[in-house]
Amino acid sequence: MTIETAAYGVIWDFDGTLVDTMPTHFSAWQKFMAEQRQDFTEAHFWATSGKSAEEILQAYFTDASPAELARLGDLKNSYYREEAEGRGIIFAPGAVDLLKALQQAGIQQAIGSGTPRKNLELAYRQHPWLSAYFQAVVVAGDTPNSKPDPEVFLLAARKMELAPRRCLVIEDGLLGIEAARRAGMPSIAVINENQSEAEFLKCGATRVVKSLQELDVTGIIKLIEA
Numbered sequence: 001m002t003i004e005t006a007a008y009g010v011i012w013d014f015d016g017t018l019v020d021t022m023p024t025h026f027s028a029w030q031k032f033m034a035e036q037r038q039d040f041t042e043a044h045f046w047a048t049s050g051k052s053a054e055e056i057l058q059a060y061f062t063d064a065s066p067a068e069l070a071r072l073g074d075l076k077n078s079y080y081r082e083e084a085e086g087r088g089i090i091f092a093p094g095a096v097d098l099l100k101a102l103q104q105a106g107i108q109q110a111i112g113s114g115t116p117r118k119n120l121e122l123a124y125r126q127h128p129w130l131s132a133y134f135q136a137v138v139v140a141g142d143t144p145n146s147k148p149d150p151e152v153f154l155l156a157a158r159k160m161e162l163a164p165r166r167c168l169v170i171e172d173g174l175l176g177i178e179a180a181r182r183a184g185m186p187s188i189a190v191i192n193e194n195q196s197e198a199e200f201l202k203c204g205a206t207r208v209v210k211s212l213q214e215l216d217v218t219g220i221i222k223l224i225e226a
């Protein structure tokens with residue numbers, strides 16, 4: 001690790017960015033909401049991407065206590081993990097190559113996610129080498145508020161002992177891009193066919209790509225230094 005690049009950090013969103021878990025999450029939400037006799041649309045799913053399950057559920061169960069919301073959120077996430085155990089957690093195209101390239105360049109890496117720790121631990125169990133790539137991890141419950149609150153990313157930066165402007169966020173959610181902007185960090189949005197490039201740029205994304213395969217270390221350093 002050189003002194004120069006160790007002074008940079010890349011903060012990864014987890015679901016939909018590093019790992020291709022969004023279809024599994026959507027399927028878990030559909031199962032859960034059908035049981036609860038609630039309507040849950042795909043548009044709503046994408047619009048709330050980045051929020052914790054508890055926060056998403058607040059809008060549906062307005063009278064529920066925090067403990068009840070936590071119980072319901074745990075139930076939804078247990079459906080996710082049940083399905084992810086069977087399906088296997090797969091990485092987004094280009095994710096593993098980029099993890100390796102950033103590590104080889106001596107750039108610090110962190111996870112900044114609204115996912116519960118148990119979901120991350122499941123990925124670690126399936127891919128035991130994964131945790132070694134991260135100098136810091138921030139997941140649901142580590143900060144009082146989730147994205148678009150910037151604290152998720154600010155805490156990741158503090159854990160890496162880096163100033164926010166030394167960090168870059170990679171995200172697939174609008175709320176995460178807003179959180180990065182509010183944290184004073186450049187961001188790269190990785191969008192899918194359900195998402196609009198214009199909307200992500202308007203939200204403050206520094207760059208928008210369709211795949212992590214479009215990214216390289218030199219380009220990422222340039223965005224941080226810009």
Ligand SMILES: [Mg+2]
Nearest residue numbers: 013015016172
């Ligand atoms: Mg995401």
